Amino acid sequence: MREGPAARPLSPMEHAERTAILEALRRHGGNKARAAAALGIGRATLYRKLRGYRG
Numbered sequence: 001m002r003e004g005p006a007a008r009p010l011s012p013m014e015h016a017e018r019t020a021i022l023e024a025l026r027r028h029g030g031n032k033a034r035a036a037a038a039l040g041i042g043r044a045t046l047y048r049k050l051r052g053y054r055g
Helices: 012-027 032-039 043-054
Strands: none
Touching: 012 032, 012 043, 032 043
8 A cells, every 4th residue: 555745744834724724614514615715715725725734
């Protein structure tokens, strides 16, 4: 089984952004469209950022 590349450490800004996104998702019951709207970003941007944080 192959493993992907090792996850790089997040910068302080990325860490804060990730925290804000996860908190918005929690507040909106996991609804990504509502969380994105609350954050003032597009849903596609939210998905892209979440993928990026996975490593």
